[in-house]
Amino acid sequence: MAATAHKPLSAITADDLAAAAPGSDAATLNSAVWRALDSRGGDGPAAVWGELCRSVLRPAVPFAVHRMLYYGCFAGFPSSTPPAWTPDPEEAALTNVGRVLEMRGRELIGDAYKDPITSFSDLHKFSNENPEAYWKMVFDEMGIEFSVKPSCILRESDAYPGGEWLPGAVLNAAANCLTAKPGRNSNDVAIVWRDEGKDSDSLNYMTLEELRKKHSLVANALDNLDLPKGSAIAIDMPMNVNAVVIYLATVLAGYVVVSIADSFAAPAISTRLKISETKAIFTQDYILRDDKELPLYSRVVEANAPMAIVIPVRGSLPIKGLRVGDLSWPDFLGRVNHTKVDDYVAVEQPASAFTNILFSSGTTGEPKAIPWSHISPLKAAADGWCHMDIRKGDVVAWPTNLGWMMGPWLVYASLLNGASMALYNGSPNGSGFAKFVQDSKVTMLGVVPSIVRTWKNTDCTAGFDWSTIRCFSSTGESSSVDDYLWLMGRACYKPVIEYCGGTEISGGFVTGSLLQPQALSAFSTPAMGCNLFILDSIGNPLPQDVAGIGELALDPTLFGSSTTLLNADHHKVYFKGMPEKNGKVLRRHGDEFERTSDGYYRAHGRADDTMNLGGIKVSSIEIERICNRVDDSILETAAIGVPPIGGGPEQLTIAVVLKDQSQTADLNQLKLAFNAALKKLNPLFKVSSVIVVPSLPRTASNKVMRRVLRKEFTQATQTKPSKI
Incomplete structure (x- = not known):
């Protein structure tokens, strides 16, 4: 930040504050600023900024004041990544990672262990050098159950560039979502939701036991379609409670979900159905937005989809014009033998068995079909456990769709960590969603930058209490410093954990942590279990502790990353022509990244x-x-x-x-x-x-x-x- 660009905090006057916040008590604000400078000025700008966040910058204070004080605090800061949030040692010790480090720090890291904040980077190093111990610890913490335990966590294999993960393991990822983990019981809330337009109504809740019964009903109904196990079954719906039930029931019953975004037009739907050889599809007759009916089933029909199971969005109203062979939701469920309605034994499968086919565009014009296995959910949930600190009893919201990886990510990161999933069945762009966040007491709110910009421009979150939020997380796009400064201020300056990864990784490769200072629009750490490299202009990896900018490459020993593509050569896409590091061919990702001089990472868009x-x-x-x-x-x-x-x-x-x-x-x-x-x-x-x-x-x-x-x-x- 250039010193000439903004007034230093000490130069800001009551008149400046009055101009930024007309009608406010500028003199009182100015006095509070000087108290922060007097009490914390000797500890540096981050300490002063933290004091201002605690004592001055409430959500009701106009954002122009927040902005003025932030840039004033860090005027002349020697880096482009000043810390907008700094962890408190006592709170850090209560995080998932902090708690484990306090109990087992010396066992995991050795005598070099000091405290959760100081030793976080040591844990990251440990996660890469000791995958056997690190991942076993994470699985134990999340309560993951294997019907057959793996012979080891990772073994070398000529078939897999980074090695083979969980060889011999047998499990069902969906079944793991439905079991009562330590500290969680069957009466705990699994899903909380509300429909758009019913913002004054009470929230809807589904307990873990109720969710288990719903899954059993749908899984039994799926078996009555007489499709071979392993068949591909598509879901083209908004991310509502029915979509989540169908998703998990499909995996529970040993079928493979085909993820299709509900915004897709018929040609895009058709392409994905053909690539995945889909045998059936779940959809709705319409999508309701602002009380308008947006056609969905008609798009599925136009795409020449196979048998469709169609859910009426207006409850009991019959669906008109179904094709021959298609089923309404009531008729689909009505095929179940009701003596088995509440009971279903999960189909246990090898860890490498497919559970979900998602799509990511490549450079050929045809979307890459990326299979997720039963390992993929464990990576998603582990990122949530470590980096977003999702704990038992939390409430996690992230406006998304099952057509994109963050939809399945939300399901697994919530339920495998014993948290509740918060679903708003409607547009996240207005006050209805903001009220839902307040009423459902969300503790981790995921966003994409375009939504945040809409909230900021329309001020639709004003007046709602977001104080239960412990952190935000952001993915999908590059974010703006001003927008995310505004976002932090809505929740009394809780941190934003930037998160970047890919469908083919089942999660993130670079992110943030509640045990590290967080800078706006920047990443503070590679994800646990991940080593990343920035390539120079001729394609060679830069030393990992050196500042630089270039195409990003990943160490291939990355838990949860893809091993095959349905419609492309996996080796050619991700490994051909890549340099070696430490005797291993690096994995291509395709983003251009910068490592700053103070150790943060910034994304600069696609390199391809x-x-x-x-x-x-x-x-x-x-x-x-x-x-x-x-x-x-x-x-x-x-x-x-x-x-x-x-x-x-x-x-x-x-x-x-x-x-x-x-x-x-x-x-x-x-x-x-x-x-x-x-x-x-x-x-x-x-x-x-x-x-x-x-x-x-x-x-x-x-x-x-x-x-x-x-x-x-x-x-x-x-x-x-x-x-x-």
Whole structure:
């Protein structure tokens, strides 16, 4: 932070505060600022900022004051990553990791152990050097039950670049979600939810025992479809209580879930059904948003889906126009022999057996089909246990969908850790969701940056009490410092744990921790059990403790990471052409990352030809194929994700090359046409700007250099605020 950019805290006056917060008692605010400086100034800016968070910056104080004091505190700070939150030693000792370290620190780390905060990095090193001991400890803490225990945690194998995890183990991940862990009983709440439009109604609750009975009913009904075990069964629904029940029942019964986002248009649905060879699909007749009925079943029909089981969103109202062979939800459940309705014996499977097929866009235009096994949920839950500190009795909310990895992640990270899952069946963008967070007493709230920006711009969270939140977590997109400073202030400055990973990893590779200082829009640590490397300009790994920027690569010994793809060569996608480190070929990830001089990590978008739009990774080629056909005047296009000024989610920019270079294009008309066409790919994709260029930069092999365009457009937005 440059000293000239913001007034130092000591130079801020009552008049400055009055201008930032008209109508407030600026003199009292100014006195509180000086008290913080007097009492903690000798301990450094982080201590002063912490005192201001505790004593001055309540949610009702205008954000302009929060912002002024934050930047004033750290004016002239020698790093771009000042700590916006610092752990308290007493609270750190109560976290999952802190508690284990206090009990077993010397056993795990040795005599070098000091305390949970000081020794956190030692535990990370231990997790990589002693996977046998680390993962056994985590499984014990989470109460994971194996019907057949693994012969070891990890063994070398020529078939797996990083080794084979849990060889010989037999378990069912869904069954583990339904068992009463130590400290949890069958009457504890498993799911709390509310439907949009019923914001004044009481919350709905489902206990662990009630959830078990619901799963048993649905699992028995699935068996009555007479599909072979291991068949692929799709779910194309909003993330509501029925979707979660269906998801876990499918895994419980030994079938494989095919995850499809409820925002997808028919062609995208069809592609995923064909790749996975889906045999049946669960869906709804409509999605209700703001009391509007958005068609869903009709999209499934248009996609030529196999047998559909259709849930009516308006309760008992019959569904009209079902295809021959499709079933309504009541008819599906009615096929069950009711003497078995409350009883189902889980199908125990090898740890490597598939449980879920998720999709992630590659650079070929076709989404990669990534199978999750029974190991994948353990990685997701372990990240939640360690990095988000999800504990027994917590309430975890994260607006998401089963079509994306954070949907299954939320299921497992909540239930395998003995927490309740909080589901709001509606849009998270308004006051209804904010009230739900308050009423359900959420302790860990997951977000994506675009939602936070909407909350901040509309002030829809004002007046709601989020004081039960112990931490936030964020993933999916690059975040903005100002937006996340605002977010922390809504919960009296609880930390944001940034979290970055991938569907093919079942969780994160870089994240944060409640045992480390957290900087805004930055990651403080590689995930437990993960070593990451930044490659230099010629592809060699930089030393891990050296600042630098480049493409990210991962140590292949990464618990929960994929070992196969259904429709692509796994080795070619993730390992071919990668450098070696410590005798192992590194695993490709594809993001460009920076390690700062003070040990934080920052993400700089995709290093390849995919981009991240609204938390959805999409191939540039997919978008360009559609845009190229919009107008006969277009020769070719290039699609690039460009971060806005001040950071935040990527915005879609389309570079256009015209057939007739002398022609003048109507850029606004092109933008409207592109957006209309892209709705068929995904209604969430929107073009932010269009620019005409004489030609696209290319390599000697004629490959479009989108990175060059991205750099040029990013520089243009920073030097010229007007839209390009």
